[in-house]
Amino acid sequence: MRKVLLLSMLLLIVLTGFAAREITICWASWPPADALLALSEEFTEKTGIKVNGLFVPWGQFMDKVSVEFAAKSPTIDILIADSQWLGWLVEGNHIMKLNDWIKELGINLNDFYPNLLQYYGEYPFGSGNYYGLPCETDAEILIYRKDLFEDPKEKAAFLKKYGYELRPPRNLFEMRDIAEFFTRPEQNLYGIATKFSKDYDVVTWDFGWALWNFGGDYWNPNTLQVKGIVNSAQSVAALEFYKSFVNFAPPGAATYSFDEVNTAMQTGLVAMAIQWAAFAPGFVDPEVSKTFDKVAFMALPPLIEGDPNTAYVPLGGQGIVVSNYSDAKEEVKEFLKWFYTPEIQEKWALYGGLTSFKPVVEDPKFVEMYPWNQALKDSIPRLKDAWNIPIYAKLLTVTQENLNAVIAGTLEPREALMKIAEEHEKILKEAGYK
């Protein structure tokens, strides 16, 4: 009897011990999440720590995280979080400050690009407090139809009309000329597809590209000034320029979000598309794209070629943050130690993850891995983000509605930006920022 009892206790201890050796990663339900889970099998083999995926559709992702964190639930150990969530995650005390771990694990911060380290992890900006590390570094890139761009007849017609050669655009105005050139409704061909919709954050980030490169901004993050910035002459000019793309987009473009832009390019409806690099595999997949062998990728063009101050690219993607409520912190620590090594980051890139780990990105092999990696590499130092304060969602809602109204033709750019400025000032004031 005693033997049976001892054996049962031993079994219980072993089972309990095994049960504790697992972590759960929460992310949106999309291909990079599956890739990370597949890569994590190597981690499990090496350490015996099982990695579970809690992948939630984009539409419910934030709801799920906020519910779990509001309940202080230990369900999530690692969260792969949007950069703009950083403020509410930190100020809600939901995630861990990682400075001590970074030191203890010997993670070299110089292996990350400073802008990305800041956007994905530092809160507040310039404080040196790191709550996250880059994981999936996404950037808006340009996808274009190389068959059309290289067609001698098209080239000759373009040269005749615009007085310069048809080529991948070197600045915003060339891009608009090309969009206009390829807009031929009678052939069911349009110049460009981009995300004009009010879904989630899409039009705000897509417009960011024009806004920042024209010298405008959504606000001054240091002084928190909005009026005079988001509605400045540069910002208005940027929105007028951005709105002009509607004329060269397919009908109904005001509703275009991720899927519509993908479909427009995959069905050959447009000559160019602005899309997040994370969606790039779908453009070269013969299973889903009619134009899989006709597309090329490049970084978004600047306003003025060669001027880094007019060459910003909207930042997407997510960083790794660690839940304060996790009861598997040691296991998480082991995961981070394993993940942030050149060997694993290279594998992450091969699995389709968008790494921004310098030793990998700057290795000549990186651009050979996938046809869009050069575009991503060119974009990384130029990436820029909008807000990451806890009330960002309120600022975003106002921005989305007004920008989308401009695209739909119900508001003029100046009027819309003035509304955004007034509403943002009010929101910041109510939240005690002013």
Add this chain to the structure above:
Amino acid sequence: MKTKMLSDRGIALLFILPTILILVFIVVYPLIWSLFLSFTDYSVVGTEKPHFIGIKNFANILKDEYIWLHFQNTAKYVIMAIAIQFFLGLGIALLLNREFAGRGILLTLVLSPMMLSPIVVGLFWRYILDANWGVLNYFTSLIGLPKIAWLGEKEMAMYALVIVDTWMWTPFMILISLAGLSAVPKELYEAAEVDRASTWFKFRHITLPLIAPLLLVGLLFRTMDAFRMFDLAWGLTQGGPGTATSTISIALYRMAFQNFETGKACAFAYIILILIIGMSNIYIRFLNRLQKRGG
């Protein structure tokens, strides 16, 4: 040993106690708690406890021009959708209220849209109405009409929402109208036939007065439903373009689950609740008056 037996009343109470407890836990408690929160600045994702701020949330909502814009959109949508569904539903019910071959199958097919999930209907119609790949534009292009950006233009988006809602919920009005029509005594029509009454006279003086109470109940349900409709519009337009189809339910969702203004959202929900109760009362009074007149 003496056993104390439970009285009949005690046994009855014992049986309904679990239900009462569940109802208190899932209905009464949240109602009271949300009423309390509506007077606070609470945010579910924040670290702060709720602070009492009086009627500030209610005042801020009522003087917010954005909120009024959402009320206007909702009113536009409710009036258009309910009016069309009422007349269309009654008309189709009058056509179906006779015996003919295949009536049962036709009725089942006609009623099927309202058995679908609204979010699925919204997403399906988003594809059907797509300007480039949508089947609706494909068919209209066959007769030489230009592509219409149903969901991308301010004016069209509201009509699109009304069309989809009508497709989904007219069957409900058909069902209610049919129930009313089948209950009208045949003898009344026979008597009218003897008096050589016209079809319009029979409809105006026999059919309509007798089915009016039931139609009003149908209208009451549809109005309440349309007033708080969220999923269909969310799946179809997410309130866009701009704020063209943004209803009060969408505004409430954004307030509660995107901006996480929990206290303010509770206040807004109570304002909507009061409005719906007010409207329902108008309907119910009218219904009672009709019944008194009839009875």
